[in-house]
Amino acid sequence: MIPMSLKKIASITNGELYGKNITIHHISINSKKIVPNTLFIALKGDKFDGNVFIEEAIKKGCCAVITNQKIISFISYIIVENTTIALGQIANSLRNTIQPKILAITGSCGKTSVKEMTASILQKKNNIIYTMNNENNHIGVPITLLKLKEIDKYGLIELGANNPGDIRYISNISEPNVALINNIYHSHLAGFKSLLGISKEKSEIFSYLKKNSIVIINLDSHHLSQWKKKIKNKKIFYFSIEKKKQAIFLLLILRFIHIKHVLSCIHQLEK
The missing domain is CATH 3.40.1390.10 (MurE/MurF, N-terminal domain)
Structure with missing residues (x-):
């Protein structure tokens, strides 16, 4: 720090x-x-x-x-x-003093793996900090942010929750520039009672996004309609496994357009 x-x-x-x-x-x-x-x-x-x-x-x-x-x-x-x-409060002050890009990840499962993979990519060319092990709660997240130094470009923060209000609190501390909800499935139901309860809690990651932030959403998640108001006017990227046919079709279209553009450029050069 x-x-x-x-x-x-x-x-x-x-x-x-x-x-x-x-x-x-x-x-x-x-x-x-x-x-x-x-x-x-x-x-x-x-x-x-x-x-x-x-x-x-x-x-x-x-x-x-x-x-x-x-x-x-x-x-x-x-x-x-x-x-x-x-x-x-101290962690949040440090976060806003240094102003790194904060990437926040939450979800019912797989968030630690996504965090570790993302960290391994980012740290190849940048100075970063990221949550270690499972320090993804109201104590672990601030402790992670306190490691920030002036040379750090990114902060990769995993957000976990066992009870309503957990995600909102640590989102307020970390103020993400990029927010990812990995998925919404049956986990920690004891604290949230239903999938709808989990979906509402995870969506609190959008409550304290920085200006010009990016949202990344799994289209296969439950109760996506609950998030509409919170992600309005945000730049959104989607991904999906169940809807992969549509994604592959879109990719093929984009690739076809790209190939046509390249061929057109080559044709112009040959003239």
Whole structure:
């Protein structure tokens, strides 16, 4: 990530800074992974509380802390209302400071494979960051974006969801330039109850698209009609397996037109 002052981070997160306004170069949510000039964010969830690891993070050498409560410490710290939201706010700020092209991928299945294949292609000629393993949730996506450096041209972000609202939240953080819904099939029904519920959730990837964005859609997906309003006036590319006959027919037409154009050019040159 690019260096940030604690004063700026406090402004981004609507937090209150206690102590000196120093510059940090790294952010970690793991007290065991602390290097010099690291800001430790004490995340708090239903089954864990990062505040209990603040002392360990300080002993490891962190230079500042983000927490949701006052602490007794000789190092600087920022108090915010919600540390998880603060993590996302910092990541979004960095994303908009560096301005890489963000490619976001979601779907019921296969999204990790598509992400890995796309990453292998892009990184051959560009500096990129991308979500590692299955870090595709409200914590993993911000952590991925925090890896952005000024030289990075692309960010490849996988978006996963177990409950309604998940995709919308991480789409707001990543603000995609290109959004792909790989497919809509029976998966995670426990959280969404039906295919319609899954389709509505996945379509939230379109909620925070950047200007002049591109949408890529699988025509074989269920409930495509639910997406019409959200993708209106967007540049859209389609792909399909079930409708491959139509796709092949279109490809043959385009190829025929291309061949005719080439032959015409050759004919003009021979004159």
